[in-house]
Amino acid sequence: MAELNELILEQLLWIIGGMALLLVILLVTSIAQGAKLRKFKRKYEAMMSGTGVEDLETLLINLKIQMDSIEDEHKLQTNQLQAVMQKLTHMQGKVGVKRYNAYGERGSDLSFSMAMINDNQDGMILTGLYNRDGSYVYAKPLKGGESTYTLSPEEKEAITLAQQAE
Numbered sequence: 001m002a003e004l005n006e007l008i009l010e011q012l013l014w015i016i017g018g019m020a021l022l023l024v025i026l027l028v029t030s031i032a033q034g035a036k037l038r039k040f041k042r043k044y045e046a047m048m049s050g051t052g053v054e055d056l057e058t059l060l061i062n063l064k065i066q067m068d069s070i071e072d073e074h075k076l077q078t079n080q081l082q083a084v085m086q087k088l089t090h091m092q093g094k095v096g097v098k099r100y101n102a103y104g105e106r107g108s109d110l111s112f113s114m115a116m117i118n119d120n121q122d123g124m125i126l127t128g129l130y131n132r133d134g135s136y137v138y139a140k141p142l143k144g145g146e147s148t149y150t151l152s153p154e155e156k157e158a159i160t161l162a163q164q165a166e
Contacts, residue, residue, distance in 0.1 A: 032066075036160075039048045039105055044056075053118050066095065082119035089118060089119045089120070090095075090119075090120070090122075091118055093118065094115075094116070094117050094119075094131070094162045094163065094165040095114065095115065095116050095159025095162055095165060096114070096115045096157075096158045096159060096160065096162030096163070096164070096165060097112060097113070097114045097115075097158060097161065098112065098113045098114075098154045098155075098157045098158040098161060099111070100112070100154050101114045102129045102130065102131070103129075103131045108130070108137075110130035111127075111128060111129050111130045111154075112126075112127070112128050113125060113126070113127045113128075113152070113154045113155045113157070113158040114126045114127075114128075114158055115140060115142070115155070115158040115159040115161070115162040116162065117145070117159070117162050117163070120144070121142065121144050121159075121163065122142060122143050122144065123141075123142045123162075124139055124140065124142055125139070125142055125147065125151070125155050125158060125159065126138070126139050127139075127140070127152070127154070127155055142159070145159055145163065
């Protein structure tokens with residue numbers, strides 16, 4: 001045991017130096033971690049200021065609720081947009097007009113044929129015939145670009161013009 005005490009006394013200076021060095025390293029590490037913690041705390045307080053909540057958990061729950069509400073609204077708007085697009089394909093939005101002189105020398109270019117169709121080429125064609133004695137208007141239904149009534153060349157041209165319209 002005396003030999004062990006003597007060995008420790010001989011190495012005591014090195015042991016104390018090693019412990020002191022370890023203590024300095026731990027102190028520097030502790031100071032660095034404290035600085036990082038203060039920096040993190042400042043960032044956390046800056047993030048939480050103005051939110052009206054006290055902790056991060058409540059903030060995250062509120063954000064999740066808001067996100068769910070936004071997703072629900074987005075789904076509703078998507079459904080509404082699909083419904084509008086569905087209705088839009090059935091609207092007679094394509095129009096073609098052909099003006100012509102129906103009676104040769106007795107009239108003028110006041111006669112017309114106007115086709116109004118949708119994307120499925122369903123709709124109607126209006127034809128107005130004008131001469132000096134009177135004016136007549138006829139309507140013919142269209143299904144798939146065709147009519148159950150006989151179509152004049154001008155009416156067919158009006159349908160072609162409407163089909164080309166974008």
